[in-house]
Amino acid sequence: MRCSLFSNLSNKQILDANFGIEREGLRVTSRGILSLTPHPEVFGDKKENPYITTDFSESQLEFVTPVFHNTSDAIDFLDSLYNIAALELDNEFIWPQSMPAVTPEDQDIPIATFSNHGKDERYRAYLEQKYGGKKQLISGIHINFSLGEKLIEALYSKSKKQISLHDFKQKLYLKLTRNYLRYHWLLVYFLGATNIIHKTYEQQCVEKLQEISGETYSNEKAISYRNSICGYQNKEFIRLDYSSIDHYVHSINSYIHKGVLEDIRELYSQIRLKSKGTPYSGENLLNNGIEYLEIRTIDINPFVKSGLSVEDLNFIHLFLLYCLEKDEPIYDDWQLESEQNSKKVAIEGQNLQLALLQNGSTTSLQSWGIDIIHELLEMNQQYGLPFTNLLKEKEELLTDYQKTYSYRLARLCKEKGFIKTHLELAKKHKKEAFLERFKLKPYTDMELSTQILLKESIKRGIHFHILDRKENFIELTKGENKQYIKQATKTSKDQYVAVLIMENKSVTKQILKRNNIVVPEGDEFFDITSAKESLGSWIGVPLVIKPKSTNFGLGISIFPNGAHEEDLIKGLEIAFSEDSTILIEPFIKGKEYRFLVIGDETVAVLHRVPANVTGDGTSTIQQLISQKNEDPLRGKGYKTPLEKIEIDENMKLFLQQKGLTIYTVLPKGECQYLRENSNISTGGDSIDVTDQVPEVFKQIAVEASQAVGAKICGVDMMIEDFEDEHSSYAIIELNFNPAIHIHSYPYQGTERNVAIKILELVELI
Amino acid sequence: MRCSLFSNLSNKQILDANFGIEREGLRVTSRGILSLTPHPEVFGDKKENPYITTDFSESQLEFVTPVFHNTSDAIDFLDSLYNIAALELDNEFIWPQSMPAVTPEDQDIPIATFSNHGKDERYRAYLEQKYGGKKQLISGIHINFSLGEKLIEALYSKSKKQISLHDFKQKLYLKLTRNYLRYHWLLVYFLGATNIIHKTYEQQCVEKLQEISGETYSNEKAISYRNSICGYQNKEFIRLDYSSIDHYVHSINSYIHKGVLEDIRELYSQIRLKSKGTPYSGENLLNNGIEYLEIRTIDINPFVKSGLSVEDLNFIHLFLLYCLEKDEPIYDDWQLESEQNSKKVAIEGQNLQLALLQNGSTTSLQSWGIDIIHELLEMNQQYGLPFTNLLKEKEELLTDYQKTYSYRLARLCKEKGFIKTHLELAKKHKKEAFLERFKLKPYTDMELSTQILLKESIKRGIHFHILDRKENFIELTKGENKQYIKQATKTSKDQYVAVLIMENKSVTKQILKRNNIVVPEGDEFFDITSAKESLGSWIGVPLVIKPKSTNFGLGISIFPNGAHEEDLIKGLEIAFSEDSTILIEPFIKGKEYRFLVIGDETVAVLHRVPANVTGDGTSTIQQLISQKNEDPLRGKGYKTPLEKIEIDENMKLFLQQKGLTIYTVLPKGECQYLRENSNISTGGDSIDVTDQVPEVFKQIAVEASQAVGAKICGVDMMIEDFEDEHSSYAIIELNFNPAIHIHSYPYQGTERNVAIKILELVELI
Known part of the structure; x- marks a missing residue:
């Protein structure tokens, strides 16, 4: 029976919860052998990096997400941590499996080192001694879960309020924990994915199993050796008192006194009660009470890059809410029964008829599992939750064990062998990480x-x-x-007034000029009448008319070949519609380059070209555009380094003027521009030319930034011949909020890590 | 004959010129005695301050304006220098007259000291030795005049271009100079104002004159003793060669070689040819040519605060253009004749029939003067210049000498005596300076x-x-x-990101809160739907609804007594119309204070009260408003410290709700608010409370600024009881561009010099 705990609560209230995820992953060589190299330096001090660190072994990456308020954000962040870490590994991969890869003997397993060489190293040596290094290499997923404060408050205000909110919360977590222990065997079945081990794993375990293919050992019915005696388990069954937090801590302490455990940290239970205080200790728990739960049952899902799918995390969430709501049976020996059920499923779960004990009575994995699923479906419907499909999918696993991760994994290993199967998955994940490298x-x-x-x-x-x-x-x-x-570039290092200078083209020019930096000489006008009066000397001269204040190129008219008075007047009107002060400047010959200055260095130089395609002799322009748009760097709405090229009336008109249509087939190798403007926002290409531009221009860009006092500055420079250091140039604009993604992920040329330069500037590295 | 030099040029081209003014003025005691105190320290090093320095004597202030492109700006700036300097003099005044006040004997006249005690002091000692200290105390006005480059270019392009532009310019200036010498006697007549001297002046001069009233000596016909032998003149007549710059410099050098002059600086001619290079030397003149002219004829006008009226400067300008245009007569001894005419006018100019020599023939001051005025009127008409009235006024001086400055001054002195006349003028000028003290x-x-x-x-x-x-x-x-x-407060000392933090109320609150500074606890909403959903707990609660981004108070609704749901929804709609994120915060009791933090110090605290009047028992509200509006601190459009109170429909409605109209007579002493809001912009009063506010709140304001990294910050704080240091408070906003004028010139309370704090912050003092 469920107790309808959540009745009258909104969907949002019921799902109010917090999720933090920890996931370990071994670094392996391209041959699937445990890496013996040190933890990459880029991740910094293991004790300081809150996101990427190591666990037991030096080669065992550990990813730690912050707390998120929904499952998908938590999984997304975990996935990003995977991307970030994987792309820093040269010729190494992250092992996509909880059970280790090819492992050396204990003495050769590199234990994580720490800058202080203190108790962290000693504790690891103790664990290796006690459990063996190979077991300590097992990697898992831990989910730190708490109920949302608003949910707890809502439940409390529905209660009789005979106890305090704090005590009420403790009771909720204790009940949830007890039921979790009762029913977690189902999570083992659904999410287990460690039913195969490598021949170099602990011989005690390997010996009991059959070699089902090259180097792969299994009993063929297992689900999760990690959750079995071959996994990361305490040496003996530990029965704790979950009736109150005091009793709980007391019962742990008694095991510590008996010498069974060194420390509370050595308690490898399926779920841990935790308080937010550090260190993780019984004392903190007693002082602060339970503030969250650590779910430790979950194997890494080898088929998913991050190791856990959002659907599975959603299922876990619903399962935890079920544990909160489910009435507890009266049965004294429930802890041992739970332990036995879980271990049985771990070793033999691929047998759906596996006999499990439910409050002393026998039932099958299948029938009990389906009962639970039906209750979950009922709950889902009662509260209008969105998990029907997810539950149906899980239900299928109870009628067809071949759909489980474990069955699917074993089948692959049988086909390709242990190492090849996992390495292929690791490489696939790393490739996906590369394609997503620009986003977080x-x-x-x-x-x-x-x-x-x-x-x-x-x-x-x-x-x-x-x-x-x-x-x-x-x-x-x-x-x-x-x-x-x-916005990435507005920092404490830039003076406010430097920004105000750059915002004002006229002031910028005055200052640059006085610093002997070439700027277009021109006139400034405050009203259209006097501007019109002074047009005489500008007629027929190549020129630019622009509003004084920078505004994304709005209101700018360019006449590269000069113009008649009436066109110039039109240009004046356009400029004055954007600003009350406008500038007329001579048009500077050459091409425009964006110099990104950070600190006192030009860190990248970019040239932007209009949207274009290059013919292959068979495809139409339309087809070429659509091919070019497939590049994952291209997206919509500035969330990707480049924008997709859109076919619009402007483009058609532009092509028409060249005697082309979007159905024209371009000759092989012919590059065709599709627009006049070179904006990245209309599908233009960004081309890194940092290494080609002579030092002298980089130095001028730095001097220009320094002249206005800018520390981060996008310097737009016209250069007649950008490879000739004697070429004429002029600085046409300084930008105080330069985009960095165009340099980080250009269409062509070297990707420049400019973010690191910003972090250096603000002294964070 | 004029040569119609300016025909076909526009009005703007003809008047294209540059003006810089130097004006000296003695510091005197409240009894009209030359001050013996040192040059005020606030003006800094005399050699470094380009605007306020000293000339010969330590007590002789010298004001120097930058170059301006029109006469009124130059005069305005000169007038501002007067205001700035005069208001720094405690119990001292600026003597409004070229001829000195009560002077001690030479040995007691304080010669200006310099930090390096070098050649500047030695040169002054030499001058005192040669000319006597009293003569060196004579103060004058020098006008540095140049023709606009565009005017010179226009004249050049009209010329035959047989010589270079540079040589053409030299020729223009040389002709102008020669004619200036020929006709400058007219300026002496119009602008002379030194026809009386004090009995303590050089006895050689005093002895020759009659005592026309207490301590005032004159010959009764004089115009300008300063331009006579009793003035600041060379010991002998110096004839220079004005045919070319080479000859000019050569002729000066020959006087230096002869020992008549120590230096080119000792040439006290009516007009000097100058180049922009420093020092002022013959060598620089030869290298760079004439770049401007220094007009030295002008006496200080005692009736005008700055010492020179814009009308007189306009007349001088037109006169200089006349000198440029006027054909030169052929007459060899023109220099001596000019000198003699000028000296005669100086001593006897109040006789309009005074005989002057014009190319050897005799004419009268009146008839020659009227001839020149008629030519000027003709010129004014020919070119459509705007000086008709000005010329008519000057013409009147040629028919009625009693309208001259000199006659008017002598009459006053006869009436009140020398010292009283000048001191009254000096005090009037100082009072005017005080009334204008807030503006530049x-x-x-x-x-x-x-x-x-x-x-x-x-x-x-x-x-x-x-x-x-x-x-x-x-x-x-x-x-x-x-x-x-x-905008006075946007400097190099504020980090850009500090400004962005202050701009964002939500981020500001997060940061202040984490720094243990009290802010109103509230909710943030990103869309109106979820804001409406969460209104429940806010109904009836005193609260404020506001857009997230600071925007001059736009979109803010205040419900000090709480409100019904429908009013709150209206408030939400108003706030969302200004920003896509809004805040709901509890209303904080108490009054609002503006703390101005500069650097690490609260430099001023202000309370703003709504527009109000205080009854006198007889005046209507309307009359009281109009009386209050007479305060020179009140103006329109933010150019004055306070705004005039305007009677509008809102005010009438507000009064109506109190049972009043603008025709109500208020009881004596009763203060009546006229509006709900306390904005200075709608006539509110600013009240300085810096000295009353407990230190603890000033410290909190500093901490708030430091928390966001701001160096200049307007902290808006609600304090329940602002004189009780234990009162509750909350910071409701931080402003990155706080107005400083409200603290500099409050309606009530001490005027705070906050500008000095800004200059200290940016390390300029």
Whole structure:
């Protein structure tokens, strides 16, 4: 019986919860052998990086997500951590499986080292001694779960309030925990994926199994050796008292006193009660009470890059709510029974008729499982939750064990062998990571420049906090250094007045000129009448008319070949419609380059070209565009480094003027521009030319930034011949909020890590 | 005959010219005695301050304007220098007369001292020795005049171009100079105002004159003793060669070789040819040619605060253009004749029939003067210049000498005595200066805060340059330190990101809260639907609804007594119309105070109250408003510290709700608010409470600024009881561009010099 705990609560209230995920993963060579190289330096000090660290072994990456309020964000972030880490590994891969790859003997397994060489190293040596190094290499997924405060409050206000909110919360978590233990065998069945082990694994375990293919050992019915005696388990069954937090801690302490456990950390239970205080200790638990639960049952899903799918996390969430609602049977020996059921499923779960004990009575895995699923479906329907399909899929696993991860994995290993199967999956995951390298899930709604900066920060263990997501306002912290950054390039290092100078083209020009930097000489006008009066000397002269204040190129008219008075007047009207002050400047010959200056260095130089395609002799322009748009770097709405080329009336008109249509087949190798403007936003290409541009121009860009006092500056320079250091040039604009993604992920040329330069500038690295 | 030099040129071209003015003025005691105190320290090093320095004597202030492109700006700036300097003199006044006040004997006249005690002091000692200290105390006005480059180019392009532009320009200036010498006697007549001297002046001069009243000596016909032998003249007549710049310099050098002059600086001619190079030397003149002229004929006008009226400067300008255009007669001894005419007018000019020599023939002052005025009128008409009235007024002086400055001054002295006449004028000027103390002419179109900052900079000799007048963007330079400042408070000292934090109320609150500073606890909403859903807990609660981004109070609804749901929804709609994110916060009890933090100090605290009047028992509200509006601090459009109270429908409605109309007579002493809001912009009063507010709140304001990294910050704090240091408070907003004028010139309370704090912050002082 369920107790209808959640009746009258909204969908949002019921699902109010917090999720943090920890996932381990072994670094392996391209031959599937445990890597013996040190933890990559880029991830910084293992004790300092809150996101990417190691667990037992030096080769055992551990990813730790912050707390998220929904399952998909947590999974997305975990997936991003995978991407970030995987792409830093040269010729190494992240082993996609909880059970280890090819492992050396214990003495050769590299235990994680720490900068202080202190108790962290000693504890690991103790564990190796006690459990053996190979077992310690087992990698898992831990989910840190808490009920949302609003949910707890809602449940409390529905209760009789005979106890305090704090005690009420403790009772909720204790009941949830007890039921979790009763029913978690089902999670083992659904999510187990460690039913095969490698021949180099602990011989005690290997010996009991059959070699089902090259180097792969299994009993053929197993689901999760990790959850069996061959996994990461305590040496003996530990019966704890879950009736209150005091009793719970007391019962753990008694095992510690008996010498069974060294420490509370050595309690390898399927679920741990936790308080937020550090260190993880019984004392903290007694002081603060249970604040979250650590779910430890879950094997890495080898078929999913992050190791856990959002659907499975949703299922776990629903399952936990079920545990909260489900009435508890009265049966004294429930703990041992639960333990036995779980272990049985771990070893023999592919037998759907496997006999399990339910409060002393025998039932089958299948029938009990289907009962639970039906109750979950009922719950889902009663509260209008969105998990019907998910539950139906899980139900299928109870009628067809061949759909389980474990069966599917064993089948692959039988076909290809243990190492090849896992390496292929690892390589596939790494390739996917590369294709997603420019973005940071779940923050893909933020500007790409901010995603890139966050990504670099996370990699280096710089703690981040989103202050205002819509406005791309973040906080980055490393030790005592707290930095507020907006839109990736608006930092504490730029003076306010430097920005105001750059915002004002006329003031910028005055200052650059006085610093002997070439700018277009021109006139400034405050009203259209006096501008018109002074047009005389500009007629027929190649020129640009533009509003004084920078505004995304709005209101600018360019006459590269000069123009008649009436056209110039039109240009004046357009410019004055954007600003009350306008500039007329001579048109500078050459091409425009964007120099990105950070600190006192030009860190990247980019040239932008209009949207274009190159013919193959058989495809139409339309087909070529659609091929070009398949590049994952191209997207819509500035969330990708490049934008998809859209076919619109402007483009058709442009092509028509060249005697072409979108159905024209272009000759092989012929590059055809599709628009006049070179904006990236209309499908233009960004081409990195950092290494080709002579030093002299990079130096001029730095000097221009310094002249206005800017630390981060996008310098737009016209250069007649960009490879000739004696070429004439002029600086046409300084930008105080330059995009960094165009340099990080150009269409062509070297990808420049400019985020690192920003982090260096603000002294976070 | 005039040569119609300017035919076909536009009005604007003809009047294209540059003006810089130097004006000296003695510091005197309240009894009209030469001050013996040192040059005020606030003006800094005499050699460094480009605007306020000293000339010969330590007590002889010298005001120097930058170059302006029109006469009124130059005069306005001169007038501002007077205001700035006069208001720094405690119990001292600026003597409004070229001839000195009560002077001690030579040995007691304080010669200006310099920090290096070098050649500047030695040269002054030499001059005192040679000419006597009293003569060196004579103060004058020098006008540095140049023709506009566009005018010279226009004249050149009309010429036959047989010589280079440079040589053409030299010829123009030489002709102008020669004619200036020929006709400058007319300026002596019009502008002379030194026809009386004090009995303590050089006895050689005093002895020759009659005592026309107490301590006043004159011959009764004089115009300008300063331009006579009793003035600041060379010992002998110096005839120079004005045919070319080479000859000019050569002829000066020959007087130096003969020992008549120590240096080119000792040439006290009526007009000097000058190049822009420093020092003023013959060598520089030879290298660069004539770049401007220094007109030295002009006496200080005692009736005008600045010492020179814009009308007189306009007349001088037109007169100089006349000199340029007027054909030169062929008459060899023109220089001596000119000198003699000038000296005669100086001593006897109040006789209109005074005989002058014109190319050897005799004419009268009146008839020659009227001839010149008629030619000027003709010129004015021919070119459509705007000086008809001005010329008519000058013409009247040629029919009625009693309208001259000199006659008017002598009459006053006869009536009141020398000292009283001048002291009354000096005190009147100082009082006018006080009434204008908040503004800086000619920059009254700029924001008042910027005017105040500029004024303080000028006072302290910090060089200023206007980068963008419309945008209040200035450059301040002292030695190597160049600072760009926009709107007085946007400086190099504020980090860009600090400004972005303050701009974002939600981020500001997060950061303040984490720094343990009290802010209103509230909710943030991103869409109106979810805001409406969450209104439940806010109904009836005193609250404020506001858009997330600061925007001059737009979109804010305040419900001090709570409100019904429908009113709250209206408030939400208003807020969402301004921003896509809004905040609901509890209403904080108490009154609002503005803390101005500069650097790490609260430099001023202000309370703003709604527009109000206080009854006198007889006047109507309307009359009281009109009385209050007479305060010179009140103006329109943010150019004054306070705004005039305008009677509008809102005010009438507000009064109506109180049972009043604008015709109600208020009881004596009763203060009546006229509006709900306390904005200064709608006539509210600013009340300085800096000294009353407990230190603890000032410290909290500083901590709030520091928390967001701001160096200049307007902290808006609600305090329940502002004089109780234990009162509850909350910070409701941080402003990154706080107005400074409200603190500099409050309606009530001490005027705070906050500009100095900004200059200290940017290390200019």
